[in-house]
Amino acid sequence: MNNSMGAGVVMWVGVLLILLQGLSIQMLTAINGDVAFLLSMARNTGLQGFYAEFYEVNPPLIVYLYKIFLWPSHIGLNDIASANISMTLYILLSLVVASRNLIHLDSVLHVVLVWAFCVGLMSVSQTMFMQREHIIAAGLVVYVSSTLNKDGHRLIDIIWQGIAALLIAISFALKPQYLLVLVLVETVVMVYHSTLVPRKLVLELVVLGGMYLTAINIFQKEYFEFILPLARDYYAGYFSSWQFLLSIVVAVLLCLVIPIRLLWVGGLDRKLVVVLCVTTLGCLLAFLIGRTGFGYHLIPTSVMFVTINVLAFVVGFKRFWLYRRLSTALCLVSVILVLGVLTKLDYFRNYEVGYALSWKRLVGKLPKIEETTLVESPKITALANSIEPYVCEGESILFLAQRMYPHTLVAHSGMVWASRLPNFWLLPVAMENKGDARADSVLDLVRNTLSEDIRNKEPIVIVIEHFDSTNTYISNFDFLSFFLDASLFKQELQRYYLADTLMSDNANFSIFVRKKHLCLSH
Template sequence: MKRQWMVAAAIVLAAALVQIPLVLNADLACLLTLDEKILDGRKLGIDLFELNPPLSVYMYMPAAWLARSIGVAPELVVIILVVIEIVVALIVVDRANVAAELGMEERTLFLWSFAFLLALLPGAVFGQREHIAVAALTPFVAVTALRWRGLGPGRTTVVAGLGAGLAMSIKPFFALVVGLPIIASVVRQRSLRPLLTPEACSAAIVVIGYGAIVATVFADYLSLYAPMVAEAYLPIRKGLGGLLPLPIVVIGASIAFLRLLAPRQFRITGDATPWLAASIGGAATLLLQGKSWPYMAFGLCTFAIAAPLLQVSTRTLRKSVAIGGAAAIVLIAAYLSSPSPGFPPLAERIQALVKHPRLLTITDHVGLSHPLVRQIGGAWVGSSCGAQLLASGAMLRESSSQLADAERARLDGIIKFERRHLLEDIRKGRPNIILVDTYLLSSFPFDWLAWANADPELRAELSRYREAEDVGRVRILVDRSYQDQ
């Protein structure tokens, strides 16, 4: 097995090397920046605000702390830690396969398949929360698949459950990825025993423990910020017509390839059923979140590919099927790495105005400020990387719905909350560059500067800035009193 592990290690190492110049995407840069501010003494929920539950921020804290301790870039530490997670997931899956007495050929197929799916397939998704969650979930689904076949997964089950609990704590939607394979087992066995396995119990303990920590340590998030997120952010979603095509195509292709590769497994009791159930759970998470951002489809795509891939036999694999499968995987990888609505290049223009600026944005898109502020060696002075996303959701709801007076009052309160924190950020952070977007949710032309100036106090603060230039959809404001030394 040493040779097989060497190949898997080469796949993971190649992925890590490819990621060094790529990994710093907007979400990761934003969360690392918040972690660095927490290390500097700021407090989440008081000085800093994040749309997602606290684990979204603190899961990157080890990388930020280690990077500061040893003096390296935090994104490099993120790559190393995610690679370690992938290796641990591969080891847990392999140990379960050994305990189940799978043959060497099948163990090798599992090892190489998940080395590829967890390390190379993510592309631009590498290091994001969904990637980390799916890597943590994989041993759980693998253990469930072994039990489905009537095999014993050994002592790795508790570790697999801990990973599933971590994934559900990162995003509760992943309970569907965990739950559907279990529900399939319950229906098949006509018994509740699959709900009481060691892996299911340990996953539940992690989720309950995390919930207790959030309720006690981060009570402000639950009482103040979470209701606003539910009111203004969660309703921002695409219609089913824009969400359904991807799951239909991906799961349909998975079933078609499964039928071609392993006709005997193409039935409800086949070995691939738990993997298909997990991919359907991934599709459900995508539909429930309603954003159709590519990284949210990573669970759907990973387990949909795994279902037929784990049934491959090199002795019977037809060339046409292999080519078609490879093409499908390439298309999925391209989709996962497709860029989000972008902004024009701003780094050189900003540096020509101010070297290493204190930066702030007026926008609802995190991609305007991150990773830009890190790339130019600037300082982010905002209290939230999500910028005015809650305000944009509130305004969109107010413009498109018939609302009761109480609901409209809550939305108005959210908009006031965003304006108040923008005012505090300008007063406390004293940015010398403010970037102003001209679109709402990257879809509708919108004058964010007029929105800010509608508040008298904000208008007074913004009067200290002059508009240096427009670059595409972005207006660059510079502090009138700043003189570049």
């Protein structure tokens, strides 16, 4: 009993140290553009009708979650600190539930597995932290642990099972293609138990999923009626080639051969090994179905990949210590090399943490983007410096850019996004099919929406991106020329003057400032 308690103390001290280190790192990092916009959407909407106010493809559930993530701001924390703390607590909750599911395991395996899950969840690249896929991965950790759990009948057991079901349901509702993981893993579990009857958890997930769909139909009907039909036809502009996607899948699977072999021959619970492998395979298949190939779409795969490799390192080290076999040593070196290469390839990570500065940014006012802040692209820092003289905190701004990075700048500057369009995700396919009646109506929708937003919300600054050689979605495209085809946009732009130009990171920017505007804080 004392040994078990001691192992538990060691486990949770280790988990808390990893989480606190991760939180410290995040406070020195500029928040991701996708996350920044969704936090703004959560902050500036009520409980229904999100998609009448913002033309965003992400599902309503992520906005509701971010509304909860912003709760700490009610006690005086800034929004970015609130969101980072909440995500860290969400990960902690998933680890607590997973630990409870694994309580019957050998104490050493229990500790190592929880640590492996924790390292996997906190090893996500700094600039991808808190993405929708990160939340999905936290729920999948709970799901994997649930396959090793035996349902109890005490009230406390039922409560924990309910929390586990909720976290798992959130993951599948955030991206339904991850139901592939459910199908594959439940098939394995039924084969393992020689039954055709699915677990009680599956029924709970069906009920929770039905409740969610009903609620969305009632409170967010625009998502089904307006956003999804557009996304179905026009999000394809972001699809990657099958060759590129399959090459990633094959590379991941090849890198897993040796660590899985170490786990298989190392005496680890075979059911656990199979479930981890099948979950990883399901995550890869979900990545393929998504088709876009964005790096953050690999977060669930990455979490499982790191978990497997951490477990393999521990099992392999123990096996080498006991038997001193050359084959085990070579496998162990391979695992270390894989983890080392992953670390070196992570361009968006800073391993030097200034704890005093991190604490200051956590408890202080909204953290600005500074020269020392880790950002996805140098142009974010350059733009922050360029627009700073013209716009104050709380004032509105608008970027005409294809990607989501402007929202990072807006979030850290305390400004307000002045459009219903988070970016121009509708344009690639619509421009490709220009001349088609539906495509032309979408182009008119984009032009008119932006023009009306400028007229109604009167942004103080409009930043226009003219060219970006890294933009592969629309070739030879100029935002200014495109929107000048709308008479209202042309009329509204006359209320602005060209204050500055900037070239940074393969892109040219024009900074337009509203005439007769003075930022009194400067």
